[in-house]
Amino acid sequence: MNFVAVTLEFIAGQTAAVPLIPRSWAWRVLTLSDYNTRVVLYGTTLLGIAAGLLGVYMLLRKRALLGDAISHATLPGVAATYLWSVSAGYEKSLALLLIGAAISGGLGGLTVLALRHVAKLREDAALGIVLSVFFGAGVALVGIVQQDSGGNAAGLEGFIYGKAAAMTAEDAWLSGGAALLVMLIVWAIGKELQILCFDSELARSQGLPVLLLDTLLIALVVGVTIVGLQAVGLILVIALLVIPAAAARFWSDSLKQILVVSACIGGASCSIGTLTSATFAKLPSGATIVLVACGGFAVSLVFGSARGIVWQGLRHRRMRDQQDFQHFLRFAYEYLESQNNAGPFIKPGSVPIALSHLIHSRTWSAHRVLAVGQQLQKLDMVVMRPDDCIELTKRGWLAARRIVREHRLLEMYLLRETDVDLGQADRDADYLEHGLMPEHLMDLDEAMRAESLFDVPASPHPLLPETVASDLPSRVLPEQGKTA
Amino acid sequence: MSAELSWEIDGWIILAGALCAMSAALLGNFLVLRRQSLLGDAISHAVLPGLAAAFLLTGQRQGWVMFLGAASVGVLTVLLTELARQFGRVDESASIGVVFTFLFALGLVMIVQAADSVDLDPGCVLYGSIETSMIRKMPLFGLSIPRVVVTLGTTLTINSLFVAAFYRMLKVSTFDPQLARAQGVPVNFLHYALAGLVAVTSVASFESVGNILVVAMFVVPPVAAWLLTDRLKVMIVLSLVIGVLSAVLGHLAAINVPIWFGYRSTSTAGMMAVASGGLLFFCVLFAPRKGLLSQLLRQWEVSLRILGEDVLATLYRAEVAGQNAVRLVGLVRSLLVTKLWARIVIEFLQLRRLVSRESDGLRLTTAGRSRAQNIVRSHRLWEHYLASEAGMSNEVLHDGAERLEHFTDRQMRERLLVESNAPSTDPHGRPIPPEA
Numbered sequence: 001m002n003f004v005a006v007t008l009e010f011i012a013g014q015t016a017a018v019p020l021i022p023r024s025w026a027w028r029v030l031t032l033s034d035y036n037t038r039v040v041l042y043g044t045t046l047l048g049i050a051a052g053l054l055g056v057y058m059l060l061r062k063r064a065l066l067g068d069a070i071s072h073a074t075l076p077g078v079a080a081t082y083l084w085s086v087s088a089g090y091e092k093s094l095a096l097l098l099i100g101a102a103i104s105g106g107l108g109g110l111t112v113l114a115l116r117h118v119a120k121l122r123e124d125a126a127l128g129i130v131l132s133v134f135f136g137a138g139v140a141l142v143g144i145v146q147q148d149s150g151g152n153a154a155g156l157e158g159f160i161y162g163k164a165a166a167m168t169a170e171d172a173w174l175s176g177g178a179a180l181l182v183m184l185i186v187w188a189i190g191k192e193l194q195i196l197c198f199d200s201e202l203a204r205s206q207g208l209p210v211l212l213l214d215t216l217l218i219a220l221v222v223g224v225t226i227v228g229l230q231a232v233g234l235i236l237v238i239a240l241l242v243i244p245a246a247a248a249r250f251w252s253d254s255l256k257q258i259l260v261v262s263a264c265i266g267g268a269s270c271s272i273g274t275l276t277s278a279t280f281a282k283l284p285s286g287a288t289i290v291l292v293a294c295g296g297f298a299v300s301l302v303f304g305s306a307r308g309i310v311w312q313g314l315r316h317r318r319m320r321d322q323q324d325f326q327h328f329l330r331f332a333y334e335y336l337e338s339q340n341n342a343g344p345f346i347k348p349g350s351v352p353i354a355l356s357h358l359i360h361s362r363t364w365s366a367h368r369v370l371a372v373g374q375q376l377q378k379l380d381m382v383v384m385r386p387d388d389c390i391e392l393t394k395r396g397w398l399a400a401r402r403i404v405r406e407h408r409l410l411e412m413y414l415l416r417e418t419d420v421d422l423g424q425a426d427r428d429a430d431y432l433e434h435g436l437m438p439e440h441l442m443d444l445d446e447a448m449r450a451e452s453l454f455d456v457p458a459s460p461h462p463l464l465p466e467t468v469a470s471d472l473p474s475r476v477l478p479e480q481g482k483t484a
Numbered sequence: 485m486s487a488e489l490s491w492e493i494d495g496w497i498i499l500a501g502a503l504c505a506m507s508a509a510l511l512g513n514f515l516v517l518r519r520q521s522l523l524g525d526a527i528s529h530a531v532l533p534g535l536a537a538a539f540l541l542t543g544q545r546q547g548w549v550m551f552l553g554a555a556s557v558g559v560l561t562v563l564l565t566e567l568a569r570q571f572g573r574v575d576e577s578a579s580i581g582v583v584f585t586f587l588f589a590l591g592l593v594m595i596v597q598a599a600d601s602v603d604l605d606p607g608c609v610l611y612g613s614i615e616t617s618m619i620r621k622m623p624l625f626g627l628s629i630p631r632v633v634v635t636l637g638t639t640l641t642i643n644s645l646f647v648a649a650f651y652r653m654l655k656v657s658t659f660d661p662q663l664a665r666a667q668g669v670p671v672n673f674l675h676y677a678l679a680g681l682v683a684v685t686s687v688a689s690f691e692s693v694g695n696i697l698v699v700a701m702f703v704v705p706p707v708a709a710w711l712l713t714d715r716l717k718v719m720i721v722l723s724l725v726i727g728v729l730s731a732v733l734g735h736l737a738a739i740n741v742p743i744w745f746g747y748r749s750t751s752t753a754g755m756m757a758v759a760s761g762g763l764l765f766f767c768v769l770f771a772p773r774k775g776l777l778s779q780l781l782r783q784w785e786v787s788l789r790i791l792g793e794d795v796l797a798t799l800y801r802a803e804v805a806g807q808n809a810v811r812l813v814g815l816v817r818s819l820l821v822t823k824l825w826a827r828i829v830i831e832f833l834q835l836r837r838l839v840s841r842e843s844d845g846l847r848l849t850t851a852g853r854s855r856a857q858n859i860v861r862s863h864r865l866w867e868h869y870l871a872s873e874a875g876m877s878n879e880v881l882h883d884g885a886e887r888l889e890h891f892t893d894r895q896m897r898e899r900l901l902v903e904s905n906a907p908s909t910d911p912h913g914r915p916i917p918p919e920a
């Protein structure tokens with residue numbers, strides 16, 4: 001059907017002029033008034049949810065691609081069952097083909113386990129071998145099916161590429177039922193699976209039947225795969241097992257939330273994909289579902305709240321800013337110290353600190369120093385003066401004092417307890433100080449037996465000599481630019 | 485019953501299959517050793533959009549544009565996989581899964597969308613029809629050679645040149661990427677070049693033998709070869725041989741096996757994959773060192789030797805205790821073995837003339853007696869050593885010595901003698917016999 005024409009007529013509202021069937025068909029798809037569409041939609045959505053749940057465990061077990069080997073391994077089963085049922089004179093029945101698929105898929109999964117544990121091959125090699133050899137056998141058998149019964153065999157093609165749109169309500173019920181069963185089992189043994197996936201050694205030591213659970217996982221993958229054969233085809237079934245789970249990892253670090261998100265992404269991609277493929281002409285259902293899921297993955301990759309690029313970038317930036325603030329304040333304070341002006345706090349305006357000094361001590365770019373200074377000014381810790389100098393406010397001075405104190409405690413601790421030299425201690429403390437928690441500081445205090453909780457100990461190494469600072473030209477900012 | 489072979493057709497088919505198998509297996513060695521066996525599968529699926537785009541652009545099924553499109557998508561696959569891995573911190577296999585299914589789905593949609601304007605059957609891409617592709621021939625060197633054979637031959641040449649030119653670098657970067665980086669080997673370049681060639685090989689094979697055969701040949705022959713040897717050069721040669729064997733056997737099977745069941749011949753490509761699987765299964769079972777059978781035999785050999793030594797020691801102890809011969813039943817009871825094993829061991833000992841069977845039971849021969857004396861000597865020396873030097877308690881001494889006695893030679897006994905100040909009796913008070 002010509003979708004463009006149909007939509008155009010929708011917009012133009014020429015209802016009477018066009019043949020009713022295409023438009024009403026699209027309408028029925030979109031409004032779900034068609035029984036068949038509705039059932040197929042439910043079937044594939046359940047499949048997406050089941051695959052999403054199971055995929056999380058497969059991903060955590062580091063067996064993400066096992067599903068790929070298993071789904072390829074179903075082909076010889078389908079074709080062999082077909083040949084057998086034809087020669088035995090049975091009607092071609094979906095249930096029978098799916099049982100054949102399940103048997104050979106399971107056999108494929110077990111072969112992977114055997115190649116890994118008995119023949120001691122690596123996981124990737126075992127997967128590649130099972131995938132290609134079983135699929136090769138399937139192709140050979142399909143070759144026989146095709147010459148044997150020409151047109152009838154076209155049904156088998158659907159298994160390879162999926163044909164959700166052509167699914168009958170009966171097929172969909174079968175798929176939905178199987179998907180529900182998978183979900184129930186995952187829900188029932190979730191706890192055991194969790195232990196298995198996070199720490200298989202722990203699982204073994206707790207007396208969990210690891211091999212049995214692994215086999216059960218394979219059985220569940222086989223279940224999802226044979227359901228998925230109908231909807232997305234055997235090549236793309238793996239997408240339903242991998243993509244939602246991988247996407248969900250970007251949203252959370254807690255297993256429960258990952259499971260929920262993954263199930264949502266799986267279900268949503270399947271339903272949106274099925275609807276889209278049913279609405280538009282020439283969109284194979286399997287590929288459409290996968291592309292929708294990939295869209296979900298891309299969105300998660302960029303915007304995911306736990307590991308997404310955007311949030312991670314923002315967090316990185318905030319952390320870097322925080323570090324720069326601390327360094328800025330510390331060097332300002334140390335400058336005051338070198339001028340014997342460290343404390344008690346002197347009113348603003350009395351002791352200006354040249355920005356050139358800060359630039360020199362951190363090898364920062366002038367631009368960066370200016371930016372940090374302005375940000376600190378917004379936080380009411382620093383006052384920027386027009387002559388390229390800054391002053392600490394009371395707030396800034398207190399913060400600087402605390403930071404310097406932490407840095408020195410850490411330095412002294414490192415010097416005493418580890419065998420780093422002076423320069424190294426300064427650098428190490430630079431790295432460590434930003435991650436310190438109050439309780440760490442209490443421990444440090446105790447370890448250093450500081451007399452007072454609020455004293456700033458003297459620096460164990462000489463601070464930057466002020467002569468160097470005064471050697472620099474006083475007006476550095478505009479001229480030196482980023483090369484400072 | 486068997487089908488007639490016609491060299492005019494079957495020869496070309498086998499040659500095409502063998503060329504494809506060799507091209508893939510050559511690169512596959514490095515994929516397998518780099519633990520990236522699935523990259524071959526992923527790339528050969530992922531090139532679909534590249535092919536489709538090339539078709540849409542040129543409207544041709546042949547030509548350099550197609551190879552270029554495929555190679556760039558192959559490199560793109562690796563690039564995207566790396567990106568997903570770095571930014572998403574998803575593990576490698578999962579990011580491969582995401583990327584290749586995405587690209588395959590994209591390719592599928594492109595093909596179906598453009599189905600009216602280009603003649604490309606996804607089924608053909610997957611299975612290939614090596615049989616029909618022999619029809620199209622082209623003249624070369626005055627011969628009429630199937631176009632497919634020329635394409636695959638060129639691919640094999642390119643792959644061989646690549647491997648030969650970068651052999652040392654590939655080797656270092658495969659076994660120790662960090663060392664390679666330190667030596668200034670362009671590790672990343674090699675990685676992407678390999679991916680590009682994998683893609684080119686996939687495309688070259690698509691029309692002729694189909695996706696599935698290349699995927700099999702990227703993995704199966706190299707793994708089989710790996711089971712047979714530990715040397716990279718030998719492994720490469722063996723993988724090529726196994727690839728060619730799979731092609732030959734696969735085609736013969738495709739022609740013959742279905743006929744046994746009353747059908748006509750079937751897909752050669754599928755059968756070639758199955759044949760390679762069969763060869764691999766053979767290697768898993770019978771490989772000289774890594775095979776299951778040889779491992780089993782080695783285990784048996786060791787247990788046979790140990791049990792034999794236990795029998796000798798038992799006979800020796802009985803002889804010292806004044807008992808001239810020991811019956812089989814007595815041995816079975818004191819060594820806790822099945823009768824069958826005991827019989828096998830005794831046959832073995834008789835064969836080596838260490839034990840003789842007399843009317844009243846088993847006796848040691850002279851050679852057997854000196855072997856037995858040394859074993860008992862090792863046992864008692866160990867017991868003494870374990871008690872005096874390692875401070876083990878009397879109850880566990882025997883078990884320790886029982887295990888160690890089988891792996892103790894003359895030098896070790898002399899060492900033990902020195903370490904434990906030349907004892908004359910073991911901790912239980914029994915004399916330590918002299919070296920025989």
